[in-house]
Amino acid sequence: MGATARPGFERVRRIPLVLFAALYTVLAGGPLLWVASMSLRTTAEIFKDPYGFPWPAHWEKFADAWFKSNYHAYFWNSAVVVVSAVALVTVVGAMAAHCLARYGFRGSRLVRFLILSGLILPPQLVILALFQILLDIGLYNTLTGLVVVYVATHIAITVYILEGFFAQIPQDLFDAARMDGYSDFEIFWRVTVPIGAPAIFTAVTLNFIVLWNEFLFAVVLLTDDDKRTLPLGIMHFTGSHQLDVGMAATGLMIAIVPIVVLYALFSETMIKGMTAGAVR
Amino acid sequence: MAAISVEKLCKRYPGAAVPAVDEVSFTVADREFMVLLGPSGCGKSTVLRMIAGLEPITSGTVSIDGRIVNQTPAKSRDIAMVFQSYALYPHMTVYDNLAFGLRRRDVGRAEIARRVRAAAGKLGLTEFLERKPHALSGGQRQRVALGRAIVRDPRVFLFDEPLSNLDAALRVTTRNELIRQQQEIGTTSIYVTHDQVEAMTMGHRICIMNRGRVVQIGKPLDVYRQPADTFVARFLGNPPMNLLPATLEVDDARAVARLAGVAVALPLGASSSLAPRAGREILLGIRPEDLYEAPPPGTRESFAPLPARVVAVEPLGAETLLMLSPEGSADELIARVGRETALRSGDRIELALDTRAVHLFDAATTRAIR
Numbered sequence: 133m134g135a136t137a138r139p140g141f142e143r144v145r146r147i148p149l150v151l152f153a154a155l156y157t158v159l160a161g162g163p164l165l166w167v168a169s170m171s172l173r174t175t176a177e178i179f180k181d182p183y184g185f186p187w188p189a190h191w192e193k194f195a196d197a198w199f200k201s202n203y204h205a206y207f208w209n210s211a212v213v214v215v216s217a218v219a220l221v222t223v224v225g226a227m228a229a230h231c232l233a234r235y236g237f238r239g240s241r242l243v244r245f246l247i248l249s250g251l252i253l254p255p256q257l258v259i260l261a262l263f264q265i266l267l268d269i270g271l272y273n274t275l276t277g278l279v280v281v282y283v284a285t286h287i288a289i290t291v292y293i294l295e296g297f298f299a300q301i302p303q304d305l306f307d308a309a310r311m312d313g314y315s316d317f318e319i320f321w322r323v324t325v326p327i328g329a330p331a332i333f334t335a336v337t338l339n340f341i342v343l344w345n346e347f348l349f350a351v352v353l354l355t356d357d358d359k360r361t362l363p364l365g366i367m368h369f370t371g372s373h374q375l376d377v378g379m380a381a382t383g384l385m386i387a388i389v390p391i392v393v394l395y396a397l398f399s400e401t402m403i404k405g406m407t408a409g410a411v412r
Numbered sequence: 413m414a415a416i417s418v419e420k421l422c423k424r425y426p427g428a429a430v431p432a433v434d435e436v437s438f439t440v441a442d443r444e445f446m447v448l449l450g451p452s453g454c455g456k457s458t459v460l461r462m463i464a465g466l467e468p469i470t471s472g473t474v475s476i477d478g479r480i481v482n483q484t485p486a487k488s489r490d491i492a493m494v495f496q497s498y499a500l501y502p503h504m505t506v507y508d509n510l511a512f513g514l515r516r517r518d519v520g521r522a523e524i525a526r527r528v529r530a531a532a533g534k535l536g537l538t539e540f541l542e543r544k545p546h547a548l549s550g551g552q553r554q555r556v557a558l559g560r561a562i563v564r565d566p567r568v569f570l571f572d573e574p575l576s577n578l579d580a581a582l583r584v585t586t587r588n589e590l591i592r593q594q595q596e597i598g599t600t601s602i603y604v605t606h607d608q609v610e611a612m613t614m615g616h617r618i619c620i621m622n623r624g625r626v627v628q629i630g631k632p633l634d635v636y637r638q639p640a641d642t643f644v645a646r647f648l649g650n651p652p653m654n655l656l657p658a659t660l661e662v663d664d665a666r667a668v669a670r671l672a673g674v675a676v677a678l679p680l681g682a683s684s685s686l687a688p689r690a691g692r693e694i695l696l697g698i699r700p701e702d703l704y705e706a707p708p709p710g711t712r713e714s715f716a717p718l719p720a721r722v723v724a725v726e727p728l729g730a731e732t733l734l735m736l737s738p739e740g741s742a743d744e745l746i747a748r749v750g751r752e753t754a755l756r757s758g759d760r761i762e763l764a765l766d767t768r769a770v771h772l773f774d775a776a777t778t779r780a781i782r
Contacts, residue, residue: 312513
């Protein structure tokens, strides 16, 4: 009797956990499902029945958003800005992380502090200064300026993720490479980068997701419609007194889908890379 | 091949109260296998890294074939090193690990392939060339690490405790393999270890270090038989040498070490050299294998009786270790006797101490008295 009661008792013990997980899933996933539903309905249908099922599904709204509401331009701008920024911040951040992890040079503690202090500064604190600086150097309202800002504001998190991982790579590997005649850069390229690939991939994915959804810097530093990135695309559907809810939802889905697909494909690898430094 | 000379080598880390390496000097002849032996933290690996060029030298010189190489970068010293952790690149196959060093030195692909396959064949790695390190056993990884050094065909091999990560059985077979390889290739080698068995069996000479300093250099058996001080005496030998406090009594006829109420007559002829130390406190050293339950036949005059009480008995199968306490003394000593002993804890015994094997050490300086 004791043996059969135990599995049942375990199932009962799990009920609160399952209920919590279900509730959290509804709270987190519910809004996304709702937006997805609205993206296939017209604004009139939504106002008539906010939570209704999208039937008939208006797939033509996506084509309208893409071609008629300039979303193809916003998508291209986002792709150019985010891919450029992520590539640059990964290269620079990986090199910085390698130096901080491997070399005990004079002032390294100060350098580390200065870089990582970027983690504690909220973007709202620096936005005005950035606005003025970009204006002064002629990069205001340019995609290049936005790329530079994204690189500068995400160096900290990139170095933070990578330094911890790189520091765990055994020093013997680097000593062996030095004795084999490889230079510091060759050692970085041939040893650190391949071994640190999981962490680099994590940093790339994390930065991509964050920058793809970035709104504050983009809305302040870009004014021309043809330079807007996807998160700003929703402004296309806002008037002074009203919001085209249906098209806004469609625009949001165009912005969200690439990230959802990316995360669904690589979330496990990303989590492994993030926790690699936590467990020895 | 090359001869190495280390002269008054020092390493002091910033903020450290004492140097990690303190005026270490020794030479390694061409084709010699020198073992640096000492406890963890004694500075032996630091010395090795300074010879390799991986650690800056605070003062002193390292010379290879008479040329000082202090400022020569590691890659230009023509030295190959086998690391404790093997230092195999996890993202490369065994073939690529072996070839990695050669590719940087502009060796042609055909020559690389020839050298890699020759080394792999010699070390039994041919079937593993396309595997990655994570798919290898500890012994196989160790052979890859050795192979990576062999393919370089360097003037000097440096080994930094390469067997310490292996289990006991594998350590024995790999040790023999290393000895065979070194005899076959004949490259000048410096081997760092804290394992005295490796030191005794592998080295032409051993250099014992303690607290950053060289304590004694010599052939393994010479160092074992004539330790320079109590540290060497107890570091070499398992169980370690027994050290018993005694007082030296010397007259014209004889010299005697008095301990625990017992007079141990020292070998004839010792009285003249020991006369200046008469009346001083000394440490009498005797190895466990030089203590007997009874003197062997015909040797009684060379043995001194030492009454003792058995504290514990450890039967090891091939032999038995007795933990004993001399009568009237709180000291403890260990004797190694035959496996058939009938002694039990609490028994009283008159140990036979081989006076020919006694070592004397100055109690104040711990240096051997010769």
